[in-house]
Amino acid sequence: MNIYILTSGEYGSRIVNNIAKSFSSSIVGIHEVPPDLPEFIDDVTSYVPDNLPQADLIVAVGLIGDINLIAPLVATETGAKSIIISVHKPSAVPPGLMSEIKDNSGDKVVVFAKPFCSLKPMGDPFIDEFTGKLGKPVMTIEGDEFIKKVTVIRDAPCGCTTFIAEELEGVPVEEAEYIGDIKFHNYPCQASMTLDRGLGDTILHVAGYISKEAVRRGLGFSMKSAVVDMETCNTEGEECDHLCVQSCPQVKVGVDTILIGEDNRAHIDPASCGCCEQCLGECPYGSIEIVKKRFDIKKEE
Numbered sequence: 637m638n639i640y641i642l643t644s645g646e647y648g649s650r651i652v653n654n655i656a657k658s659f660s661s662s663i664v665g666i667h668e669v670p671p672d673l674p675e676f677i678d679d680v681t682s683y684v685p686d687n688l689p690q691a692d693l694i695v696a697v698g699l700i701g702d703i704n705l706i707a708p709l710v711a712t713e714t715g716a717k718s719i720i721i722s723v724h725k726p727s728a729v730p731p732g733l734m735s736e737i738k739d740n741s742g743d744k745v746v747v748f749a750k751p752f753c754s755l756k757p758m759g760d761p762f763i764d765e766f767t768g769k770l771g772k773p774v775m776t777i778e779g780d781e782f783i784k785k786v787t788v789i790r791d792a793p794c795g796c797t798t799f800i801a802e803e804l805e806g807v808p809v810e811e812a813e814y815i816g817d818i819k820f821h822n823y824p825c826q827a828s829m830t831l832d833r834g835l836g837d838t839i840l841h842v843a844g845y846i847s848k849e850a851v852r853r854g855l856g857f858s859m860k861s862a863v864v865d866m867e868t869c870n871t872e873g874e875e876c877d878h879l880c881v882q883s884c885p886q887v888k889v890g891v892d893t894i895l896i897g898e899d900n901r902a903h904i905d906p907a908s909c910g911c912c913e914q915c916l917g918e919c920p921y922g923s924i925e926i927v928k929k930r931f932d933i934k935k936e937e
């Protein structure tokens with residue numbers, strides 16, 4: 637696979653450095669876009685680099701605003717059929733611009749990864765080859781009382797999963813979720829702390845929930861989660877409208893954190909619940925609370 641990268645700013649640099657660790661022989665070109673371009677650009681064609689090589693996958697990281705429109709143009713010039721555009725701040729690719737990029741991409745597959753560490757395999761050969769190594773983090777954890785070994789199966793594109801894995805070795809298993817959270821912030825994640833209206837949360841927070849989920853699945857348990865009271869959850873009630881599901885930022889990035897079961901009740905997955913408390917305030921019947929205890933979940937093998 638040949639990867640061509642469009643990058644901008646500090647966020648882009650860190651991701652490019654980490655992509656190079658996993659795909660050094662696959663990168664056929666890197667184009668650095670100046671970070672100080674205006675958000676709105678009348679004609680982006682003049683920003684398309686010259687002498688582009690043949691490529692299969694275009695990865696755009698750290699680009700803000702209309703300059704992202706060069707991604708489909710570069711894909712056409714290189715022959716690439718697949719495009720990943722990472723979204724690390726709300727202004728990077730607002731919904732209208734996403735539609736414009738999709739319209740300009742023709743039959744190419746374009747995926748907007750918000751945040752980049754939410755990217756999972758999706759049936760496209762080149763994007764799936766990329767997510768074989770980088771994307772939504774996955775780790776396995778060995779150890780009974782203390783963590784003996786952590787193996788990163790899929791690193792976050794910025795490399796924070798590898799950093800967290802190294803820091804977790806030797807830690808008591810029941811403290812790993814909490815320590816993993818602290819290490820995630822120590823790395824630190826460079827996604828935005830501005831509220832993203834589409835997610836109902838900040839992109840940095842959602843990246844934190846994703847990182848926490850990887851640690852929990854590696855451990856095979858979670859120490860804290862939102863829980864639905866089956867006695868009072870009333871999906872048939874006039875005011876319900878599944879507001880908990882609609883409010884959950886994890887659901888908005890494609891995770892099945894809250895599902896309505898065959899029993900017509902909401903069920904929350906303790907592996908992926910970020911404990912953001914949004915659903916607590918939305919349920920009209922006050923049926924959801926945060927519970928601190930050990931929840932067993934399927935362990936990543």
Ligand code: SF4
Pocket residue numbers: 864868869870871876877878879880881901902918919920921922923924
């Ligand atoms: S928890 Fe509340 S909002 Fe969610 S399905 Fe149950 S009643 Fe509706």
Ligand code: SF4
Pocket residue numbers: 862883884885886887893894904908909910911912913914915916
């Ligand atoms: S607290 Fe509720 S809204 Fe927040 S991540 Fe957990 S299930 Fe989703």
